[in-house]
Amino acid sequence: MMTSWLQDPSLVAAILTTGLPFLSFLLIMAFTRNHRRLSGGIAVAAVTGSVAGALFLLARHWSTGHPIHYSSRWLIAGDLSIPFGFLLDPVSLLMLLLVAGISFLVQVYSFGYMAGDPGFPRYYAFQSLFAWAMMTLSISSSMLQLYVFWELVGLSSYLLIGFWYEKFSATQAGKKAFVMTRLGDAAFFIGLLLVLLYLGDVDIIEMNSPEAAAGMNSGLLTLASLLIFGGIIGKSAQFPLMTWLPDAMEGPTPVSALLHSATMVAAGVYLFARLFPFFSCSADAMTVFLAIGTVSMLLASTMAMVSRDIKRVWAYSTISQLGLMIMGLAAGSLFAGTFHLTTHAGFKALLFLCSGVWVHLFETNDVYEISRRGGRRLKVPMVCLIIAAAALSGLPPFSGFFSKEAVLGALAGLENPLWLAAGLLGVFLTAYYTFRLIFIILFPRKEVSQKEAHPAREDMSAPYWAMGFPLLILAGVTVVLGFLEIPLHEFLSGGTPAFTHRGLAWLPYVSIVLAVLGVAVAWFEFGRHASPQLGFVEKLPGLRELFAQRWYLDHVYRRFVDTVIDGLFSKGCAKNEDKVVNNSIDGFCDFIVSSGHLLSFLQSGKLRYNLIVMFAALALVAFYFLFA
């Protein structure tokens, strides 16, 4: 029994890849919580092992198109048996490598970023937990297992967002992230139960097979798809549950990088890719997904146009890019969405890690402040940031250009040209807000001297290799990954080499022109000499307020919670407790007391008479039994 599974190297690799970070979490929590370097070392060593395992698996299964499925019974409840297993297919292997790679780079980076933080071992423990949850999620074989790890991802992101728990805003942000994603997760779970009820199985392969669609009628299928999509909306911060993501910037910057690229928010899109054939069965649901992706993309882009906080700009851009991925998937192209997910993971992690260098050094998130204190003098982060920004804007030859082309190509294949127009508008807006930020940092209005900019931070040069090395790797990936489009497509589609651009021939040119236009507008307003450094949106107070307040979404939620939850529901419960429960108990007690009063008329209250009566009665009874 033991030897049979030990002989399969893929299974052993899968177990090791996912198990090592969990082991490191346990080790750090149990033994090495007081040893800073040792804890960090354990976590990084574990995640290095995971990267190696993921690489091994990917290399081993590069050519085999069909999925490999391992499963063992985890628990049985009645007729339902819940398996625990691994499903290795191209999408999951790609995701596994992505998660392991980004986790590895972020953990190395954190050696520099978190140096000196009192919670250093705890930080690495949570990072390991996060990596374990996300990696196991990506190769889960059944939806129930996926759901368990889905929740673990939510938990560990809660822990990391609220990592600096002394800060009130951080705990609030962590709570908000947790509660808002839970909202979506509740819908997700109901959807899963619905599928379980009608199909009797939530195995991913089973759900994706054509029989699944035949087993449920179309209305039910749409309902289940929409409910499961609720979980994606929550996790991937799509409209209308998008507002937790900008607040999640309260966590340490490497956490944001991890959260935004490979884990947490990517989990949502990954779930979509995972259940892609299942979702594809319902055309109505796909249209809804497309609409939600589009709305999220455009709303988040507008929010990013006015934000001064560098991390928030990237947060909004994440929402917007996730929207784009969902658009690509909902337009029917599994490859477009997955490819954009992959490239986005690389350049978004790079953006955050670059920004983290400045945030760490200047201890401010404000772009103007970073610019004023000479952010551009840090060569490596600046160059990397520009590369990543170009990728985000979709400028060739960086990876973002290729993946965006794939998504736009998928959108162009739809009948309604509105979706493509929205996508192209998104390209323009993205280029604009990205380069707005770049130009602000590159061309400061009044710069302070180097000494004044970061005094007493000279000792920080030592950990810079830890922060610089991941930047260079990610920048390299960002440059190269785009050219791997064709092999990736072959891999994802299971070895069919026929690859043709489904989009129109003029599409790449249009999108390049739009992106360049966005950059040009940004240059005009922020870059050129004597420019006001004030965007066209910021000149319109109403619009600016609307965007800065995130379309008043939070206000609406606040109002909703205040009036409906607090005002109606809580007050109703309080009233019920006060009036119904309390009063009924009080009434019952009053009844007992008054009936006692009533009974007290039967006796005199004089002890001796009572006793005489009692004994007389006893005597009479005794006489009766004696003589009768």
Added chain:
Amino acid sequence: MIVPLGHVFFLAGIVFAMGLVCLVAHRNLIMTLIGVEVMMNAAAIAFVGAALRWKLMEGQVFVLFILAVSAAEISLGLALVVSLYRRTGSIDPDRYDILKW
């Protein structure tokens, strides 16, 4: 067996009646308690006599229990009397008719 069982029961009956009279006739709470004690001792006499008659140890064991119970009862009872006296300034049971009202 020198004393016949009937005599023992007769004695117990007399003691019990004396205790009863003491219990109901006195307008003093302490005397009431003493009446209760006397009645319990009457029961104890009956138990000892019966044990002697049938040569069983249970009757004597029971007497030991009665002694223990009466000791506990008298200590609690006296404590209650003291407390009642402090509360009302009297130990006349006829004045403790507060439960009636």
